[in-house]
Structure formats: C-alpha cells, structure tokens
Amino acid sequence: MYKDLKSYLLPQYLIERDDYRCIRCEVCARQCAFEVHWYDEEEDAVFADESKCVGCLRCATLCPTNALVVRPNPTQPPPNANWTMEVLQNIYKQAETGGVLLTGMGCDKDYPIYWDRIVLDASQVTNPSIDPLREPMELRTYLGAKPDALKVSRKGGRPDLQTKLTPQLKLETPIMFSAISYGAISYNACESLARAAAEVGTYYNTGEGGLHRNLYKYGANTICQVASGRFGVHADYLEVAAALEIKIGQGAKPGIGGHLPGEKVSAEISRTRMIPKGTDALSPAPHHDIYSIEDLAQLIYALKEATHWEKPVSVKIAAVHNSAAIASGMVRAGADIIALDGIRGGTGAAPTMIRDNVGIPIELALAAVDDRLRQEGIRNRASIVVAGGIRSSADVIKAIALGADAVYIGTAALVALGCHVCQKCYTGKCNWGIATQDPYLSKRLNPDVGARRLVNLLTAWSHEIMEMLGGMGINAIESLRGNRLRLRGVGLTQEELDILGIKHAGS
Amino acid sequence: MRIEVDHHAGLPGVFMRVGDKVKINARQLHYRELNNMIKNAALEGTEEIVVDNVYGQRYIGSGIRRPVRIILHGIPGNDLGAFMDGPHIVVDRNAQDGVGNTMNNGTIVVHGRAGDIVAMGMRGGKIFIRDSVGYRAAIHMKEYRKFRPVLVIGGETQDFLGEYMAGGLVIVLGLGGRGKRRFTARHIGTGMHGGLIFMRGEVEEHQLGKEAAVAPADEEDKEIIRPFVEEYAAYFDKDAERILEGDFLKLYAKSHRPFGGLYAY
Numbered sequence: 114m115y116k117d118l119k120s121y122l123l124p125q126y127l128i129e130r131d132d133y134r135c136i137r138c139e140v141c142a143r144q145c146a147f148e149v150h151w152y153d154e155e156e157d158a159v160f161a162d163e164s165k166c167v168g169c170l171r172c173a174t175l176c177p178t179n180a181l182v183v184r185p186n187p188t189q190p191p192p193n194a195n196w197t198m199e200v201l202q203n204i205y206k207q208a209e210t211g212g213v214l215l216t217g218m219g220c221d222k223d224y225p226i227y228w229d230r231i232v233l234d235a236s237q238v239t240n241p242s243i244d245p246l247r248e249p250m251e252l253r254t255y256l257g258a259k260p261d262a263l264k265v266s267r268k269g270g271r272p273d274l275q276t277k278l279t280p281q282l283k284l285e286t287p288i289m290f291s292a293i294s295y296g297a298i299s300y301n302a303c304e305s306l307a308r309a310a311a312e313v314g315t316y317y318n319t320g321e322g323g324l325h326r327n328l329y330k331y332g333a334n335t336i337c338q339v340a341s342g343r344f345g346v347h348a349d350y351l352e353v354a355a356a357l358e359i360k361i362g363q364g365a366k367p368g369i370g371g372h373l374p375g376e377k378v379s380a381e382i383s384r385t386r387m388i389p390k391g392t393d394a395l396s397p398a399p400h401h402d403i404y405s406i407e408d409l410a411q412l413i414y415a416l417k418e419a420t421h422w423e424k425p426v427s428v429k430i431a432a433v434h435n436s437a438a439i440a441s442g443m444v445r446a447g448a449d450i451i452a453l454d455g456i457r458g459g460t461g462a463a464p465t466m467i468r469d470n471v472g473i474p475i476e477l478a479l480a481a482v483d484d485r486l487r488q489e490g491i492r493n494r495a496s497i498v499v500a501g502g503i504r505s506s507a508d509v510i511k512a513i514a515l516g517a518d519a520v521y522i523g524t525a526a527l528v529a530l531g532c533h534v535c536q537k538c539y540t541g542k543c544n545w546g547i548a549t550q551d552p553y554l555s556k557r558l559n560p561d562v563g564a565r566r567l568v569n570l571l572t573a574w575s576h577e578i579m580e581m582l583g584g585m586g587i588n589a590i591e592s593l594r595g596n597r598l599r600l601r602g603v604g605l606t607q608e609e610l611d612i613l614g615i616k617h618a619g620s
Numbered sequence: 621m622r623i624e625v626d627h628h629a630g631l632p633g634v635f636m637r638v639g640d641k642v643k644i645n646a647r648q649l650h651y652r653e654l655n656n657m658i659k660n661a662a663l664e665g666t667e668e669i670v671v672d673n674v675y676g677q678r679y680i681g682s683g684i685r686r687p688v689r690i691i692l693h694g695i696p697g698n699d700l701g702a703f704m705d706g707p708h709i710v711v712d713r714n715a716q717d718g719v720g721n722t723m724n725n726g727t728i729v730v731h732g733r734a735g736d737i738v739a740m741g742m743r744g745g746k747i748f749i750r751d752s753v754g755y756r757a758a759i760h761m762k763e764y765r766k767f768r769p770v771l772v773i774g775g776e777t778q779d780f781l782g783e784y785m786a787g788g789l790v791i792v793l794g795l796g797g798r799g800k801r802r803f804t805a806r807h808i809g810t811g812m813h814g815g816l817i818f819m820r821g822e823v824e825e826h827q828l829g830k831e832a833a834v835a836p837a838d839e840e841d842k843e844i845i846r847p848f849v850e851e852y853a854a855y856f857d858k859d860a861e862r863i864l865e866g867d868f869l870k871l872y873a874k875s876h877r878p879f880g881g882l883y884a885y
Binding site for chain 2: 206207209210211212213214215341342343346347348351372374375383387388389391392393395397401402411414415416418419420421422464539540
C-alpha cells in the first residue's frame with residue numbers, strides 16, 4: 114500500500130458549530146472516539162476534522178448548548194443518476210486500499226418496505242372493538258412444535274391432556290431480541306438485553322459469540338446459538354440455554370461466514386468464545402457438517418440428544434429466493450422453530466455489496482414460507498420467527514397477521530440503547546458504547562439504564578399491539594396469527610398482493 | 621489386539637449389569653433408546669459400558685459429562701461423541717462421519733478407519749484413528765488455555781485436512797504403505813490460522829493451502845508429538861520408537877490473522 118496516496122474522499126458529514134453557543138466544555142472532544150473534535154487552547158476554540166465524522170450524533174446529542182449541527186455533506190459530483198456520490202466514494206476507497214467494502218447494520222437501500230404498504234383492519238359497528246385497558250388481552254405466545262392433534266381425557270371431572278407436548282418457549286409478548294454476539298456488541302449491551310428479556314418474560318439470543326459467565330444466570334431467557342464457528346459451544350453453554358439455535362444464515366450476509374477481527378478478541382471475548390486472544394475468529398460460510406437437509410437433521414438431533422430432548426431447537430436462515438422450499442425441509446428435518454432473517458437484517462460487519470444486494474425482503478419470505486408450510490400441512494410442526502427490519506409495533510402485528518409466531522428485533526433494540534444507525538459497527542469505536550470492546554466507550558452504556566430502556570420499549574410496543582388487536586375485536590394474539598384477511602395492501606401490484614396473500618385496500 | 625464380537629447375541633435391548641459394568645445389546649435399538657440406556661448407566665456411576673451389535677446408531681457419547689468407558693462392538697453411526705465432555709470411547713471397527721464433532725473432553729479410540737470431518741470444531745480431548753480418515757479432518761479445530769485437542773491418524777487423509785484450523789494438534793502417521801508415504805491429499809491447511817499438523821511422509825508445496833507453512837520437524841517437535849504417538853502405539857499395538865524414527869513435516873499457520881488485510885475500513 115502507498116502510504117502517501119492522496120485520498121480523494123470527501124467528508125461524509127459537515128459539522129457546523131455555533132461559536133456563540135459553544136461554551137468550550139469539550140464534551141464533543143471527549144465523546145468522539147473517531148477523534149473528530151479538538152480544543153485549541155491558544156485560539157480558545159473547538160475545531161473538527163470532518164473527514165473522520167461518521168454521523169453518529171453522539172456529540173450533537175450530548176452538547177449541552179445545542180451548538181452542533183451534523184449534516185450530510187451537500188457537496189455532490191456532477192448530477193448523474195448512475196455515478197452518485199456514494200458510488201464514487203466507494204470506488205475511491207477501494208482504489209486507495211484494495212479492500213472489500215465493509216459496513217454495519219442493515220441494508221440501507223431503497224427496496225420496498227412492504228410493512229408500509231400494508232394496512233390493518235379495525236372493527237366498526239359489527240363485532241365491537243375491545244379496550245385492552247379494561248378487558249383481558251392475551252399476548253402470550255408459545256414457540257415450538259405443536260402436535261397434529263390433541264388427545265384429552267377426563268380425570269375426576271377435569272380435562273387432562275394425554276398428548277405429550279414437545280418443549281416450548283413461553284413468551285409474554287411475541288417479541289424477542291435477535292442474535293447479536295458478545296464481540297459484535299459490548300458486555301454491557303449484552304447484559305442490558307439479557308436483563309430486559311428476563312424482566313419482560315421473553316428471550317434474547319447470544320449470537321455465535323458464546324455466553325459470558327456472568328450472564329449464565331439469565332439462561333432461562335437465553336437462546337444459545339450454534340453457528341459454523343462453534344465458538345464457546347460446550348456442555349455448560351448447551352445446558353444453560355432455554356433453546357438452541359443453529360445459525361445457517363443471516364439476512365445481512367446470506368451465504369457468507371463471519372470474521373471477528375483479532376483486535377476485537379480481547380481477554381474477555383477470548384474466554385467467552387474459547388479461542389486465543391488476538392486471533393481472528395473465523396466462522397466458515399457453511400457448517401461443514403451440514404451439506405444437505407439430512408445433515409441439518411443430524412445436527413438438530415445431535416443437539417437434542419446432547420440436551421436430553423429438553424429444549425426446542427431453532428434453525429435460522431437468511432431469506433433467499435427459495436426460502437419456502439428450504440423451510441419445508443427444515444421442518445421435516447426436525448426444527449421446532451424457523452427463524453427467517455430478511456435483507457434489511459442487521460450485522461456488526463458485512464461486505465457492503467453483500468448486505469445491500471443479497472437476499473429478499475422479509476415480508477415476502479414470511480408470506481411464502483407460511484403458505485408453503487400450510488399447503489404441506491406441516492405448519493404446526495414449527496413456529497416461525499421473523500427478523501430483519503422490524504421497526505415498530507405495527508410491523509410486529511403485521512408480521513403476525515402475515516403468519517409469524519413472533520419476531521426478533523435487533524436494530525430496534527440497539528436504537529433503544531442509543532444507536533443512531535451510523536453503520537460503523539465494524540470499526541469497534543461505537544461512541545454509544547454498544548458495538549465496541551473499548552472499556553472507555555462501553556462503560557457509557559450502563560446496563561441498569563440499558564435494561565430499563567429495553568423494557569420500556571417492549572412494554573410500549575406490547576401495549577400498542579394490544580390496542581390494535583382490541584381495535585380489530587380480537588382479544589388474543591393467537592387469533593390474529595396468519596389471519597391475512599385483517600390486512601390490506603395499498604399501492605401494490607397484483608403479483609405482490611398474490612405473494613403476500615392479501616387483498617388490495619377497497620376490495 | 622482383537623475384540624470378539626457376538627453377531628448372534630440374544631434379545632435386542634437387553635441390559636445387563638455385572639458389578640460396576642453394564643452390557644447392552646444394541647441390536648435393533650433406535651439411537652434414542654440406546655443413548656438413553658448409555659446415559660442412564662453413566663449417570664448411575666457405572667465405570668464401563670459395553671455395547672454389542674452397534675449398527676449405525678448416532679450420537680453415542682453425546683451429552684455425557686462423566687469419564688465413563690464406553691466400549692462399542694460394531695460400527696457406530698455419525699456424530700460419535702458429538703459435544704462430548706469426558707467419556708472414553710473405544711470402537712472395535714470403523715467409525716462413520718463426524719467423529720468428535722465439537723467435542724470438549726474425553727477420548728475416542730477407533731480400531732479401523734473413520735469418515736469425513738473427524739474432529740470438526742473439536743476443542744479438547746483426544747481422538748485416535750488406527751487407519752485413515754475421509755475429507756476435512758480437523759476442520760476448524762481450536763484450542764483454548766488448558767483445552768488442546770489432539771487427533772492422531774494412523775494412515776492418511778483426504779483433501780482439506782485442517783481447513784480453518786485455529787488450534788490443537790493433528791498427527792498423521794502415514795502407516796500402512798511400503799516405504800515413505802507420499803500423501804495425496806490437497807488443500808491441506810487451507811485457511812489455517814493456528815495449531816500444528818505433523819505428517820510422517822512427503823507433502824508437496826502445491827498440496828498445501830496458501831495459509832499453511834511447512835518445515836521439517838526437528839527433535840524438539842518430535843518431543844511435542846511423542847506422548848501422543850506413544851499413546852497411539854499402545855492402543856493399536858505398534859512400535860512408537862519406529863514410528864518416531866520417520867521423517868515428519870510440520871505444518872503451521874503463516875499468520876493468526878490470515879484475512880486481516882482483506883477489508884477497506
């Protein structure tokens with residue numbers, strides 16, 4: 114690499130500092146791990162190196178006098194629909210480094226967001242609506258295989274269930290926290306997620322980073338992931354989990370593995386992943402014991418056998434073109450839960466071209482998978498959990514009406530913790546203390562506060578879901594599941610409506 | 621050493637307790653039934669479990685955390701000792717794919733050959749295969765502190781030995797041929813970023829993955845492998861000194877960070 118290569122990159126953001134408001138408190142300088150701001154004593158002024166700014170808004174948010182405005186750089190290349198600033202910057206960056214473009218978070222491209230083209234029904238006159246503040250409303254959800262039929266007998270005048278149910282996860286609200294590894298995010302962020310899940314009565318997912326020993330006490334609310342790298346997978350880890358999840362793919366990077374760079378493998382990460390400090394943690398693209406549906410079945414049953422058939426096993430795949438057929442195979446291979454992650458799903462690090470161009474929107478994958486499993490008469494044999502761009506309670510309830518049993522939220526949970534979606538997770542310099550292993554940065558996220566913010570988010574969303582259910586005259590989330598008649602499309606083509614299995618608004 | 625197998629054992633699933641030993645006839649048993657019997661016997665503190673007529677049952681030894689001895693007469697199915705954490709398993713014949721998958725602790729001794737992905741993701745314990753193994757042996761094997769997995773293979777391996785290897789010790793003895801063994805596997809150590817592979821015989825540069833380096837093993841290296849070669853020799857009635865006299869090659873990772881420079885930050 115040529116060290117003296119002149120960079121042609123323009124700053125992505127411009128920082129405007131109102132000198133009249135600025136009190137020289139240097140909060141901005143102390144808060145920015147990218148070292149954008151600095152105070153010059155001689156000039157008694159604060160300056161900024163805008164080329165380093167990632168737009169995370171930590172400085173603007175913490176500035177006590179609102180002296181800072183951070184905005185996208187308005188400087189643009191000559192007008193051109195093909196050769197936009199983003200395209201040019203990418204090429205300059207690659208010409209200067211010879212490297213694969215890396216990014217974080219979910220796909221930010223302008224693919225249709227079908228949630229925003231789907232509207233919900235409500236009761237008017239007939240079938241009165243229900244007020245959840247005064248009447249019982251059930252959000253409890255059980256994830257796991259359901260039997261084909263239930264056999265009930267009477268015992269002393271009371272009904273007695275004869276059918277033996279397979280293990281189930283019990284959720285007080287149909288929202289779980291997605292797989293995010295310790296390594297991708299800080300210990301404090303992991304603890305926030307674990308504690309919030311325990312308090313709300315739902316689950317969080319370890320990702321493939323293993324489980325920190327301090328978090329074993331939240332095991333009853335933990336889904337432990339088994340991915341291709343098998344990091345931190347050992348007997349205690351399998352035993353403490355409420356459920357196990359085999360990660361095949363991730364919406365942000367379908368078909369490729371993961372690299373946790375060696376500089377992020379600190380002493381604690383090394384202990385949790387059970388790998389030496391400072392070495393790259395490489396997750397191969399496939400599991401090398403899974404080359405077929407039969408092989409997948411083998412790992413599913415290996416995990417069931419290793420945990421004495423006491424836990425449901427989930428299999429997570431990225432939403433791709435033939436997800437429906439794959440999902441059918443997964444159910445037949447013995448998966449109790451199918452997790453689908455759409456193209457907008459987040460990541461701590463992924464090649465930009467893959468994140469933005471591989472996979473399909475989760476709405477279409479969900480509709481296709483749910484349809485396929487129903488047609489084959491095996492929908493009861495697995496629960497469906499969807500992930501990848503769930504932003505609000507409205508997205509949750511639409512997902513459930515489309516056929517999901519529950520959702521995973523990742524980005525939304527991190528936003529609740531302070532994330533501003535600057536997409537620089539892979540640098541490890543997260544100023545919000547989330548996607549970092551730097552103790553100076555990660556202590557900015559207090560797990561007491563983090564857990565509170567997450568509990569608040571789930572409480573608020575759950576209440577909104579109850580309101581929307583009540584509005585439809587429904588008093589249990591179970592009654593909405595797969596009830597696509599309560600959905601209508603707005604501005605969608607017939608093809609899209611057919612795939613989603615919904616009618617157009619007005620019909 | 622020869623282990624007698626009774627192909628005409630009595631009733632399927634018969635479970636006999638003799639002192640602190642248990643004998644199980646696996647004939648026609650589903651793996652769940654068989655593994656339940658083995659697990660229960662192990663939980664009860666049994667020292668040795670002898671299973672006759674093993675015929676393709678999977679996951680034997682999985683989910684057991686005691687150092688119980690499990691003697692298998694017959695051919696166990698895939699994922700023998702998957703996620704295993706302590707048992708000592710002896711197989712008197714061949715084993716299939718996935719021996720020691722993600723294994724944490726214990727020992728597996730196979731008096732025959734084994735299939736693909738032996739020791740995949742293995743983190744601790746020891747595996748001894750008397751003869752040869754299939755593809756991708758020791759893929760993503762890793763080590764951590766006191767955990768250092770060891771895989772000893774008596775014969776040779778197929779392609780992609782030690783792919784993505786991140787730690788541990790693999791010893792391939794190349795026994796069974798005439799004269800010096802010329803290994804035929806290709807892509808050995810592809811993506812390797814830790815651990816050591818010792819091969820007794822010849823490997824050409826083009827057979828290696830680009831992340832693996834090779835050097836002749838010196839006397840110091842031989843001391844690293846000596847205890848495991850001796851253990852192999854003891855299990856299979858071979859002469860450790862004669863094996864150790866041969867020329868070994870040492871394969872190691874060129875870098876702990878093979879893909880460090882891949883990305884534009």
